Amino acid sequence: MNANPYLPDMATIVEVIQETHNIKTFRIVINNEERMAAFTFRPGQVGQLSVFGVGESTFVINSSPTRKDYLQFSVMRVGEVTTRLHQLQPGDQIGVRAPLGNSFPVEDLKGKNIVFVGGGIGMAPLRTLFTYMLDNRKDYGDITLLYGARSPADLTYKAELPEWTERKDVNTVLTIDNPFDGWEHKVGLIPNVLLEINPSPKNTVAITCGPPIMIKFTLQALKKLGFEDENILTTLEKRMKCGVGICGRCNIGTKYVCMDGPVFTYAQLKELPSEL
């Protein structure tokens, strides 16, 4: 980050991947070579992307810090900034303020089994950690990835799904909400499929992200499976502006999602006022 926390670095879009009808993934490189080479972050941290003249929005850095050629952001087209971002092409310039926020406790997770539960665009923050763990595979126990979306067309990272489903050292389960011709994986809502997979909570940490309603029922399923509150992690989305704990938009009680989050344990969430 710059000394002035509002000053973005200029960056070049090097690749744009059309993930779904309304989600694109952008790979960017910071123009200043020294700053790009020195750029470090931890899985789970977020950044603010700027389209000058339009504004800034917050997205998780969903590449892994183990892969340093570019920073990757997946953007759902929902508003002004994201619509403008979707119009950009490789070679176009944007601003980036990153890294912001806390991260997944990758050191504390060493030696543990991991269950990822991702829904829709909520797969983005999980992708960071999942890829990080694949690149440090021996540090972690059994890894399960449960990833779901409404339909096959709504699944992101399709280019990577074959690798994820075929790897022998990862148990990847894909699901969609309703039956679809040619779909060879699970059909059913994520919390129900989670119960069906029935992962053991022993020495296991569950990490979930998705729409609020999915998170709510996933938390219930994880509790039913016997997971302790401390062993359930999630990342929160909030509307953020400054990204540095000042502007007052993303607080939940005394906590600021942009600084104290976006990663929280369920135990921490239960201590906060109910304002998710």
Place this chain on the structure above:
Amino acid sequence: MERFITKENLIRLAEELSATCRVLAPVASCGTVTFRRFLPGMVLDLHSRMAAVSPKAATFPQTETLLTVKREIPEKKPEITETLPEGKSVVIGCRPCGARGKLIFNPVYETDKTKDPYYIQRRDNTVFISLACDRPETTCFCHSVGSGPADPDGSDVLLTLVGEGYVARSVTPAGEDVLKSALFTDAGDKGKEADAKNAKAREMMGEAHDYVSAPAKLLARFDDMDFWAAQSAKCISCGACTYMCPTCYCFNITDDDLGLESRRIRTWDNCMSHTFTLEGSGHNPRPTKAHRLKNRVGHKFSYYPDLHGGVMACCGCGRCIKQCPAGIDIRQIVKAAQEYSE
């Protein structure tokens, strides 16, 4: 340092300072009193009533440019320029509560992790010459939030009206420099008279309310939406409370597109607005005015004191009460939460 300045010389001081600094002072305008940039010949209104808008803009302007960006064509070769604030400012004639309000900003805008250079530069380059209150209003409650009508905290010079002039006391080195002007004279024994006036003003405010239990009591009421619905029933979500408040510091950042140039601007924002927390997905963590009011009151009297050593994020100026078109009184809301029992 203690000095004396006549009313005429205070105006001269404002005129002299305005030659080299941006001077903000209370001026009567369209039936109200507000802080304006003072220029020679303008009439100060120091005594008729408290300025409707606080002097917050001196250190935290309603709109400021953070960056400008020039580009050849959209998305090609943008050049960013920081636009950090320049020059010095002086606020003359604010009440102590207005000067003290900015102290609430300090632990938020300048931390080990984050330093907001725009705020810090403005704060460090602004001198507050405050005027002790001699007639507290019914909406004033500075004495209940650890302050008082002659509180020097946050001011550089504190003036007290005595006869045809003011006893002027420096609070900071910057204030001491102000008192070196030849427009000030020896205060003689007028200091005692000033002390008596300040003591009388404090007496007029009566007993202070005890907010010590507020942080915990407000949290205990957090999920009681019936309570918050009742408290917010009259609210029209206009946000006057936040805009008038010297201690509200939330802001928005937006881009102002000027063709091949754009400005990134910071503006005061309003947590009582529906869009304040509205997320891109359409989800809103604070969907009703009851949710928003509990956050505003909770922030000032619970979250902030929990994070910052018990200090309330309120200077007790009462502007939010006085200016609320629906007549909502934040004192009554906190008191209701404090007195509530299951």
